[in-house]
Amino acid sequence: MNALALLRERFHPALAALAEDLAAPLQIESLLEMVKPSGEAKFGDYQANFAMPLGATLKQPPREVAARVVEMVDLADVCEPPEVAGPGFINLTLRTDWLIAQLAAATTDERLGIAPAADAKTYVIDYSAPNVAKPMHVGHIRSTVIGDALARTLRFLGHRVIGDNHIGDWGTQFGMIIYGYKNFLDPAAFESSAVTELARLYRLVNTLVDFHKLPGQITAAEENLARLEEQLATAAAEPESSDKKEAQKQAKARRRLESQRDESHAELTALTAKREAVSADEELAAQAAAHPDIGTRVLEETAALHAGDAENLKLWKEFLPPCLEDIERIYSRLDVTFDHTLGESFYHDRLAPVVDDLKTKGIAVESDGAMCVFNEGQDAPMIVQKQDGAFLYATTDLATIEYRAETWQPDAILYVVDHRQSLHFEQLFATVRRWGYDQVELVHVKFGTVLGEDGRPFKTRSGDTVGLDGLLDEAIERAYRVVAENDDAKPDGAEWSEADRRRIAEVVGIAALKYADLSQNRESDYVFSYDKMLAMNGNTATYMQYAYARVRNIFARGSVDVEQLRDDGGALVVAEAAERALALELLRFSEALEETVADYRPNHLTGYLFELANRYSTFYNECPVLKAADEATRRSRLLLCDLTARTLQTGLSLLGINTVEKM
RNA sequence: GCCCCGGUAGCUCAGUUGGAUUAGAGCAGCUGACUUCUAAUCAGCAGGUCGCAGGUUCGAAUCCUGCCCGGGGUGCCA
Known part of the structure; x- marks a missing residue:
């Protein structure tokens, strides 16, 4: 209700x-x-x-x-x-009697009294979408976790949801692997683990391509730095204006130049370090020298693949399954699923017809040799075909919308994608509406960047992106330490086996990772911190899981048959302030879900669950359950406990988070 | 240059689309509460010119204008 x-x-x-x-x-x-x-x-x-x-x-x-x-x-x-x-x-x-009646109805209802949406809609949710040629990294976590939570929540509310993982399986990255395979393959390594070897080849080729771009980039950076230094010198020499406003402007311009200079300097240092790293590695340096034109060669391999070259296509077909298996392994660790995995390659044959159609309808026009869509109010065009005839991701996105509209007739398509792609989606949506798909609601469910604790995009100490596998391992390992510590500290001694501890740590660790992300307003940048994430108190998954485990422990201690309890019904008594506060919060689950879905913000649901767990903790402290003064109170409180546990468990499950009976 | 997003407690963030002369959490700090159903908890204290200045009205962190600061994007990457 x-x-x-x-x-x-x-x-x-x-x-x-x-x-x-x-x-x-x-x-x-x-x-x-x-x-x-x-x-x-x-x-x-x-x-x-x-x-x-x-x-x-x-x-x-x-x-x-x-x-x-x-x-x-x-x-x-x-x-x-x-x-x-x-x-x-x-x-x-x-009225308390009304409140009680609602909760009493919920006790025996599988859906906790929440009616399925009267106007069920069809949603396509586009989330995760990694590039499968390289290992998943920290940047994929938000899209994956937020998209999964939205899919689960909408589904629970009775909507038809189609989760579609629009993977990158057709781009330059595969050209790199193909080139690497043809030139640097270690057959034995490939035999024992194709994914590992392919990942190594990707990294190697990527490094070499980057290396050969370095001289040009370094020259450009040096010139840029010199230019900035010069401008700065000129600005410094300028006499300060007597006009107050003008002087302020001068100061601002100087500050800006200084920060640009520092940035440029840092960039130059980084580029030089990259060059040194390759030169210092004898084998790498030799490989670089032996493949001077690797950049263009990689593009040629990619182009050959797209053109249907038999060998490259054969290799691509061979590479794809292990790559997919690898991302699937991560998804299974995260407990995330999709209804479809239709990547870029799936739309390859549809790109040319899309551009033709846009051309015919006068939506796309030629400009500087490229096919462009100029939309009102946008100063940059959306380019759907390059001068050289190649298609872009804008083209693929258009073809994808066409396919989705034809196949599923969705009411809405949600794109759970980084906010830096806002402009792309504005252009895409504007174009799509002109193209004729104006009934489907298109939403860019945008989210901020994952930052390190220094406020810069999250990287390892050596500057690499952080692999998702390692991230999960670390979260679980830290959770394990907390679990072990708490178990060891029990007054009657530790009670769990090593396997118990591992199992609990797995659930708690993954939950912490997901929750830390979901509890944040998705649009702001997100500062990643293991310590905060796995803090044992505050607005964390652990706190909710703990509340849940405490309820379950009451039932275990009291040998309460929960099924029987629910069936017997019995009157709820809401006398204490803590009881009423808890009861009211339980009733609000439905409001929280509506709010979450209204603008696709899982942090509304986390906020609700935190509030609920909080009220339960107060209730737990103030209202004895098993030792309640009389049988009626005891039964009533048991029912409140059961409702709390089910609401917590359901709510967490909609966020993709599991619970444990003991922790 | 133009466009978009943000600026709230020492730190990390909420703030239900304009509501109650009292702006909330969590960390961190300080006080209390474990022979009690799990203290991974609870109760309390302290901490703020909601970037700045105007405006709109019964009422503004929220809407409008200008400015300051930070981030992102901006014609052939995704």
């Missing part, structure tokens, strides 16, 4: 009645949105704030308007008599 939705429903007729007296139509829906949970408990459970703006429209004192609404609205079965307070707030307190 969604109490908020019910209250809004109840207010509707009253507002409609007021609207009749009015010439201009009232925005009833937007007024109803002003019914919301109270900010403070002393103002009741919910509050209706529409009397103030309504008073202005009706040209009547808001308090009088509020009083008239209270007179007309029928809430007697749900709420205590509403109170008008302050300038015209209507404060609502749920």
Whole structure:
């Protein structure tokens, strides 16, 4: 039961009645949105704030308007008599018997009293999308985890969800592997582990390609640095303007130049270090010398693959399965699944027809030899075909939308992708609407960059991106230490086997990693920290898992047959403040889910679960369950415990997070 | 240059799309509570000019304008 939705429903007729007296139509829906949970408990459970703006429209004192609404609205079965307070707030307190009735219904309901969406929609969710030619790294975690959580939540709410992993399986990276295979293969290594050898080949070829680009880049950087130094010298020599504003501008320009200079200097240092690293490695240096044109050769291999070259296609078909197996291994560790994995290669044959169609419809036009789509209000065009005839990812994205629309007729497509691609999606969506797919809702579910604790994009000490496998290992290892420490510290001595500890650490570690990401507002950059992530308190998965385990332990200790308890029903008693606070929070699960899905923000769900676990902890401390004063109280509290456990478990599962019975 | 995002407690962040002269959490700091159903917990204290300046109205962290600071993007990478 969604109490908020019910209250809004109840207010509707009253507002409609007021609207009749009015010439201009009232925005009833937007007024109803002003019914919301109270900010403070002393103002009741919910509050209706529409009397103030309504008073202005009706040209009547808001308090009088509020009083008239209270007179007309029928809430007697749900709420205590509403109170008008302050300038015209209507404060609502749920009747305890009503609250109890809702929760009683939830105890025997598999869905915890949450009705499936009346208007079920079809969603395609595009998430994870790694490049499969190289190992997954920290940059993939957000898309994967957020996308998975949204898929699970929407599905639970009764929508049809199609999870599609749009992998990169057709780009230059495969050209690199093919080139590497033809020139640097270690057959024995390939035999024993194809993925490992392919990853090595990718890294090697990538290093060599980069190496040969270095001289040009270093020259450019040197020139840039020299130019900046010169500009800086000129600026420094300039006399300070007597005009205050002008002087400020000068100072600002100088600061800007200085920071650009520092940046340029750092870049030059990094490039030089890269060159040194290769030169210092005898074997690598020899390989570099033997393959001076490796950059263009790689592009040729890629082009040959795209053109249908038999050998390259054969190699590609051979490489793909182990690459897919490798990412699948990570997904299984993360417990993330997809309904489809349709990568770039799947759309290869559709690209030329897409461009033709855009051309025919006059949407794409030639400009500087490239096929471009110019959209209103965007100064840069979206390029769908390069001068050399090659297609781009914009082209693939268009073909993908066409396929998805034809195949699944979705109401919405969600792209869980880095916010740095915002412009690309603006262009893509604008083009798609002109192209004719204007019924499907296209949403860029954007998220921020994963940063290290220094505020720079998260890298290892040596400057490499952090592999996802290692990240998971580290999270689990740290969780293990915490688990072991807590087990050893038990008053009656450690109670778990090594296998128990490992199993719990796995669940807790992965959960911590996912939760740290999901609990953050997805749009802001996310500072990655193992320490914060695995902190044992605060707004963490561990805290919720612990609350869950404590409930389960009560049932174990008391040898309570939960099934029997639910079936027997029995009256809930909400007497203590902590009991009522917990009961009310349990009822709000449905609101939290709606809020989460409204703009695709899992942090609303994590926030709710934290609040719930918090209230449970207070309840746990203040209200004895097994040793309750009387049998009725004991039964009632057991039911509250059971509902809490199920809500926590369900909520966490919608985030892709598992629970353990003991921890 | 232009476009987008952000600036909230020492640190990391919430803030339900304008609500209650009292802006919330968690870390970190300080006080208390384990012979008790798991202290991976709870109760409490302290900590803020919500970047700055104007404006809009009954009411602004939230909306508008200008400015300051940071990040990202910006015609043939993805």
